[in-house]
Amino acid sequence: MNYQISIDFGNSFTKVGIRNQAPLDPDGRACSTTGLLQDEWLKMDEHNFCIPTLAARGLEMGREVWCYGNDVVARASTLGDVRVYRNWKPLFFANGGPGSTADGTPVQQIGLGYFQWLRDFVDGYCRATGLPGVTTMPVRITLPSFGAQNAAAAALVDLLARTGWSPTRVRPAVAEPVANSIGIFSEGRNAIWTPDPGISGGEAYPFYPEMFGDSEFFEATRQYARFAGQYDMERTHWVFVADLGGYTTDFAMLGFDLARPDQAFEAAASSRRGCYAHYSEPMGIADLDRRVRAALPEEQQSAFDDMANASDPRIENFHRLFYATLRPFRSGGVRIAEGAEIESVKAAVDGFAEEVALSAERFLDMHQFQRVDQLLVTGGGFNVPAVRDALVTKLDGFELQRVYRPVSRLETGLDGRHASLSATLVRGATALGGASVYFEGLN
Secondary structure, rough: OEEEEEEOOOEEEEEEEEEEOOOOOOOEEEEEEEEOOOOOOEEOOEEOEEEEEEEEEEEEEOEEEEEEHHHHHHHHHHOOEEEEOOOHHHHHHOOOOOOEEEEEOEEHHHHHHHHHHHHHHHHHHHHHOOOOOHHHHHHEHHHEEOOOOOHHHHHHHHHHHHHOEEEEEOOOOOHHHHHHHHHHHOOOEEEEEEEOOOOOOOOOEEEEHHHOOOHHHHHHHHHHHHHHHHHHHHOOEEEEEEEOOOOEEEEEEEEEEEEEEEOOOHHHHOOOOOOEEEEEEEHHHHHHHHHHHHHOOHHHHHHHHHHHHOOOHHHHHHHHHHHHOOOOOOEEOEEEOOHHHHHHHHHHHHHHHHHHHHHHHHHHOOOOOOOOOOOEEHHHHOOOOOHHHHHHHHHHHOOEEEEEEOOOOOOOOOOOOOOEHHHHHHHHHHHHOOHHHHHHHHH
């Protein structure tokens, strides 16, 4: 099992997973882990693996310069005539191919600079931690499941190659909902086996019991194996994954075949119709921001715009603090959402939450899924209590049994149906899953 890199190219933050190398043992098996690139320079609340998906252009001694990622916060304040570029990822999914920003800058140009900067950043991390250089490790990128996906995948894989990365031979771009699902259930574990360990170069396969063995669905597998002959038991264990990010809300339904737990989700879908589906809705925290801004009076709208266009992380702090409590947020001497407008703001948040829940219901109805045994709630957007609660309430109509979700420090406890999902998995599962050997078993 070789080294590999995964890039979760997020609208607000990019996360990078790195899979370790492991040799086959005498029984023909190998196990390794995928970890997240973590650095104190990336410290944000309890996370230190979120790389800002930022670019900025400015003047330095009369010359145009660009900076990217976490360098934007460090350098942009020293430049003149600064323009900060956020939310540029969606432009890769524009109809007709990658588009341009409001000021006419091609997103390909921003992407070229960003991925070149990211390559150097990741390469420096690898060399400092004793890993091989980036050029020796293949890379896979994750994409939403909607829009001009093929064109976006081709453009991004091409950008990776042009900026010194080595895209994987097998599936260099994969769907975010799928990678997120794999990352949650494996928690970064990788395992392979070969039926003929004595034969040099024998084909190896992902070994799912080792990768997913302590997940709750595996307990369901054991119960099925023990009692299926005695009782009329449901053969499929249904797991619904919802991931709300800066630009998209991603859904995936995984129907685990309890009689064949070693079978990949996609293989199960081909042999047992309706066991696997994924979809991305173009609705994320950036959309919630627009709705909240529209509910503010003019002075507060200007303060909101200044905050959103600043090179410092005020907008991320707003997302983390304001949406969790709906208390006034101070920025540039102006208190945002203080006064009579708070009711309009709350209505905007509740309306957004209901639309997220309805989009989940539409997805389930479209594929005629009848039951949800487990709900896994990930992505920074589900730190918003109103959004999370609306989704859970909607899924109660699907016999929802168990909820794994982010838990804030303000919450004092969870009821018996709810369990905490670690901060690493809430925001980093897609990067962990993107580097999984799961995808090598589907070529």
